[in-house]
Amino acid sequence: MNGKHEPDSEFLEKLEWQISREVRRRNRTAPPRSRMKGPRSVPAFAVIGLMLLSMGAGAAAVAAAYQAQGGERRDILTSGFERRVQLARERLAMTTEQLQATERRVSLGAAKREDLLDWRAKAAEAEAQLKSLELELEEIRITGHEPLSDISSPLVSGRDFVNERLRVGMTIPEAALELEQARMREAEKRFSLGTAEYLDVEAARARAVEAEAALEAFRRKVSIRQLFLNRKLDAVAADLRVLEAEAALRRKSLGSQVELARKELERAVKKFELGTSQKVQQAEAALRMQLLEAELAKTELDLALVRRQIEQRGGKE
Amino acid sequence: MTGPLPEQDLILAYRETIRPLYAYVSRRVGGDFNLAEDLVQETWMRALDDWQAKGRPDDPLAWLRRVAHNLLVSHYRRIKDQALDPSVMDLADERSWPSTPDAAAVVGWAMARLRLVHAEILEDFYFDEKPVQQIAAERGLSERAVEGRLRRARAKLRDKIEHMPSRPADSRLRTAGGGTEHERQTRTR
Numbered sequence: 001m002n003g004k005h006e007p008d009s010e011f012l013e014k015l016e017w018q019i020s021r022e023v024r025r026r027n028r029t030a031p032p033r034s035r036m037k038g039p040r041s042v043p044a045f046a047v048i049g050l051m052l053l054s055m056g057a058g059a060a061a062v063a064a065a066y067q068a069q070g071g072e073r074r075d076i077l078t079s080g081f082e083r084r085v086q087l088a089r090e091r092l093a094m095t096t097e098q099l100q101a102t103e104r105r106v107s108l109g110a111a112k113r114e115d116l117l118d119w120r121a122k123a124a125e126a127e128a129q130l131k132s133l134e135l136e137l138e139e140i141r142i143t144g145h146e147p148l149s150d151i152s153s154p155l156v157s158g159r160d161f162v163n164e165r166l167r168v169g170m171t172i173p174e175a176a177l178e179l180e181q182a183r184m185r186e187a188e189k190r191f192s193l194g195t196a197e198y199l200d201v202e203a204a205r206a207r208a209v210e211a212e213a214a215l216e217a218f219r220r221k222v223s224i225r226q227l228f229l230n231r232k233l234d235a236v237a238a239d240l241r242v243l244e245a246e247a248a249l250r251r252k253s254l255g256s257q258v259e260l261a262r263k264e265l266e267r268a269v270k271k272f273e274l275g276t277s278q279k280v281q282q283a284e285a286a287l288r289m290q291l292l293e294a295e296l297a298k299t300e301l302d303l304a305l306v307r308r309q310i311e312q313r314g315g316k317e
Numbered sequence: 318m319t320g321p322l323p324e325q326d327l328i329l330a331y332r333e334t335i336r337p338l339y340a341y342v343s344r345r346v347g348g349d350f351n352l353a354e355d356l357v358q359e360t361w362m363r364a365l366d367d368w369q370a371k372g373r374p375d376d377p378l379a380w381l382r383r384v385a386h387n388l389l390v391s392h393y394r395r396i397k398d399q400a401l402d403p404s405v406m407d408l409a410d411e412r413s414w415p416s417t418p419d420a421a422a423v424v425g426w427a428m429a430r431l432r433l434v435h436a437e438i439l440e441d442f443y444f445d446e447k448p449v450q451q452i453a454a455e456r457g458l459s460e461r462a463v464e465g466r467l468r469r470a471r472a473k474l475r476d477k478i479e480h481m482p483s484r485p486a487d488s489r490l491r492t493a494g495g496g497t498e499h500e501r502q503t504r505t506r
């Protein structure tokens with residue numbers, strides 16, 4: 001092979017590092033493989049994953065090292081993001097149309113209020129994605145580079161695009177929380193009327209906890225961003241604090257899922273003893289709980305490691 | 318998304334494929350390392366997106382090459398022809414294939430506008446440096462048919478370059494030995 005077509009070793013190392021980092025980031029935000037049974041919902045992890053994807057959309061994916069070279073690169077980036085904005089706009093229009101139709105059906109008594117909240121959550125997500133992409137496009141037009149989404153990214157011409165996108169992203173878990181709280185109230189009502197089991201209430205509560213934790217993670221990131229800009233945290237400390245916030249979110253969310261899985265297992269054991277279910281259902285419930293417990297233990301470890309690093313850097317913050 | 322990506326597997330695949338992938342891209346951009354690095358990086362980021370959703374393909378290098386190829390075509394389709402100088406490419410000299418970024422941009426621009434059948438055979442012959450015998454075997458053609466296709470593909474390419482909007486009306490591509498490209502046989506190895 002001609003040496004001219006050999007990659008530079010620095011580039012090789014940098015790209016390998018970038019891929020590892022990106023894989024770890026995606027794996028941190030990926031939803032756990034096992035899912036609780038229950039009605040349709042907007043799980044907080046999925047919401048955060050979606051948001052990070054939309055916020056990153058190329059930025060995190062292509063990462064900071066992918067710096068645009070000249071006007072041509074800017075044009076390519078701009079046209080790519082313009083297409084994404086257009087698609088997001090179309091998606092929002094469709095979602096808004098569905099939301100309005102549901103509002104009409106609810107006012108006529110042909111649909112439940114829960115359906116309305118469901119569409120509101122979807123519309124909030126579509127709107128946040130559109131706004132986030134529009135902000136990314138604005139950033140590209142100023143810098144000619146991929147938008148930066150790290151908490152420790154610098155201001156762009158005096159504008160804090162990272163904070164603006166975080167605040168836009170926060171509207172998704174806000175809408176999800178409203179939806180899950182409504183579902184929880186509905187489940188409680190049905191339980192008091194004897195038309196639902198207590199586990200349905202517990203499942204709704206677990207999802208509400210997830211949404212709350214997701215919202216809290218966004219708030220925490222906004223506050224870390226502010227500390228970074230005020231020079232109370234350096235870049236590494238800020239990134240560590242974000243990792244801590246994300247791990248804490250996962251722990252909170254998994255904690256409530258484990259609790260729910262434990263109750264499901266207890267129910268499965270009782271049903272088996274009464275002869276109303278089979279052994280396989282009990283085994284499934286046990287496995288689900290063990291998987292979640294393992295996931296929780298891993299998250300506890302991640303959190304402890306991050307906190308140890310924060311402590312070790314204590315004097316540098 | 319299907320779930321966590323196996324980091325070790327991916328890094329292993331990266332190490333196995335990065336050099337051939339880079340060479341594949343670099344040859345097609347005339348050794349412009351900035352552009353080659355950008356495109357290789359973008360290819361890998363797309364791999365992460367796709368493999369996370371669908372799992373790692375059986376032949377990662379083939380997958381990466383295909384995506385890199387699409388990115389290259391897309392890149393050259395977006396290039397503004399005003400930014401190109403066709404005179405940097407001496408098409409009449411059949412040994413002359415884009416060895417500089419400027420020449421690669423001209424050829425890339427034109428190839429992105431050729432029919433797939435023509436672009437593929439030019440790629441095989443020039444960028445991948447496959448001998449006619451190999452191309453013939455891979456495509457189930459006779460060597461004579463491959464030579465004919467190469468000749469026609471080259472003529473189409475030259476035609477595209479000659480009709481680039483940025484090209485001055487009175488200029489012509491340099492031709493070795495005074496003849497025109499159409500009068501010459503495509504030399505094969």
